[in-house]
Amino acid sequence: MPSSKPRIDEDAGPEYRLDDQIGFLLRRGTQRHLGIFARHIPDLTPTQFAAIAKLFEMGPVSQNELGRRTAMDAATIKGVIDRLRRRELVTTRRDRVDQRRIYVELSPLGSKLFEDSEAAALVISEQTLAPLSPEDRASFVKLLKIIT
Template sequence: MPALDLSTHPGHLARRLQQAHTLLWTTIVSEDVTSPQFAVLNTLVGEDGLDQRTVGERVGLDRSTIAEVVRRLAARGLLDKVRDARDGRRAVLRLTGEGTALHRRLSGRTARMNQIFLAPLSPQERSTFLELLQRVSDAAEELRDPAARPPDEPAP
């Protein structure tokens, strides 16, 4: 049996893409803050006081991963997990001043990293590429959590 052409396998290409992203992230953005950690900080900058489950859903992290990310960010003093004043059973996440400052510093670096990452593409190709990545990512989320799909929408 001949070798397969892995350039036609999305999983193989996605792994290579992730390796390139990780290299750029650690080189340009941060060796100390991971991309998922930045996503959590970014979500809370936009809307402080969300619960952990909601933040995890917004950034595409499962329950155990978001719990670990929040634990690490809290241990570094970048966010606080506090009881909701309106519902004492619920804990909400709030960025600390240090977390907000770190987000501000890293935001410019992420923009620079994205410029380098997408440099091989024309502006139109970038737009199409991001649109297609979003569509595939959304479909993958639905595969992981079929209950999230509207009842009248067929499976992908």
């Protein structure tokens, strides 16, 4: 009589399965999205594109403020801006009034790059959600916004 493993846990221990955990699933989802992004916009990372998109939306803004709007801390946004500036996609200048601030502005080249990539960026979002039905897509995005 093979009753080696009881179905009910003897210690009433919690059953942790990695593949069911929200953190693991978020990481995998991000990975899949990253792959789709890289195929459609190979010359920018999602973070770099986020910074450019936000600059396009907002116009010139201080570096840390841009970081806040794109969910990057001060150390991270600095690196991103440094790399974008090196490619001449953005320009920076010190604020005359508040000498601490560095204003970041999209260059014409950066503006053009955004406009040329905008359609691709929307395709990326669509493809990422493609496995879901249209109703599920909306509800998924809604729920994801809530837990953010």
